[in-house]
Amino acid sequence: MKVTETELDLIETYLDGELPMSEAEGLWRRLALEPELTAALDELRTDRALRINVWEQCEPAEAAAITVSRQINSAIGRRRVWESARRGAFYVTAAAACMLIGINIGRQQGLITPAAPNGISQNVAQNVAMNSNVGNANTSAVPVNILDGSGRIVAMPSFQTMQEANNFARQFNNPNSSPVRTVSSGDAGQNVVPVSDVTQF
Amino acid sequence: MSSEEQWQPTSPEDSAKLFERAVSLHSKRLLAIARAIVGTRASPEDIVQQAFMNLYQHRHRYDWREPGGLLRRTVVNEALRILRQPHPSALAEETGAGATQETPADGLILNETVAQVRRAIERLPEHFRAALVLCEYENMPYAQIAETLGASVPQVKTWIHRGRRQLGEMLKPYMKGRERPKEETSDS
Secondary structure, eight states: OOOOHHHHHHHHHHHTTOSOHHHHHHHHHHHHHOHHHHHHHHHHHHHHHHHHHHHHHTSOOHHHHHHHHHHHHHHHHHHHHHHHHHHHHHHHHHHHHHHHHHHHHHHHHTSSOOOOTTSOOHHHHTTOEEOSOOOOTTTSOEEEEEEOTTSOEEEOOEESSHHHHHHHHHHHHOTTSOOOOOOOOOSTTOOOOOGGGGGGO | OOHHHHTOOOSHHHHHHHHHHHHHHHHHHHHHHHHHHHTTSSOHHHHHHHHHHHHHHTGGGSOOSSOHHHHHHHHHHHHHHHHHSSSOOOOOOOOOTGGGSOOOHHHHHHHHHHHHHHHHHHTSOHHHHHHHHHHHTSOOOHHHHHHHHTOOHHHHHHHHHHHHHHHHHHHHHHHHHHHHHHHHHHHO
């Protein structure tokens, strides 16, 4: 009696170790009684052994496997170096970006300003103070103290009149105005220092 | 400290050591699986190396203490991916370690039979081949094969059984030819 496809599948499932115990016991009983089934089992075992031979021939020699392992580990080592370098570049780029953002914020807040052409920054101009020794409007110079952030006098231009001194101070303190470049000359012998020359102090 | 706690990676260096250990321990079998699936259509070394590099990229996701199943799954998927590519490169037929050894006459007949079986296996659809090699070479249960191949258990059973049927059909003429000389010699 020819063995059916279903019976062949059953035997193969048994050879694969996947047959539940109850079904395996039923198969054993049939194998004891049906020689065709036993012949089919033997044939399937032989075929399986041939295939396992094929799979085992696919195994590389030990030396070849070691070579491949070393190649893989070398490739991984190179990848690790690359990852470290990339991480370092990322941190440097991030730090540079933070600095740029900080500088831009500082400029917008007015904490960092570009220096005026005369070398005095405009925030210094906020500390322009009038010298207490104001002279006569007609005959004496009116000095003006320009102070830095820590209160030190960095320049001391003089003006002929209080009006000029006030105008200077107003324009200097205004960040939107261009630096004052007019030079007014007083009486002979008096030197009125233009704004652009204040840096000489 | 138990052996399990001992192997718990606590730093990237530990993780790297476990990974290297996995490479050394499993390369040979993975190469065999890759070769069994792709045959001469691709390089099993390239497949295994690519599989490991893919895993290394995401190594932090996995537990490297028992990576066997993960490695098999990755290599099988990589092998199947290569086979699905258009015009995979054909390599010269390379044989494994066993075929290069000298054998007596009976061994030559066996080698020839095995070569016939291998050629027939290479003509199987790739999923049939992958399911067969995991079942018969790796002795994996159907459920694990299904998980590895991303299929259901009934599908895996179908692939395995149909693969064997097709092999039987392809080898029938060769096996009959081998049996006929035996019958002739026994009759004489």
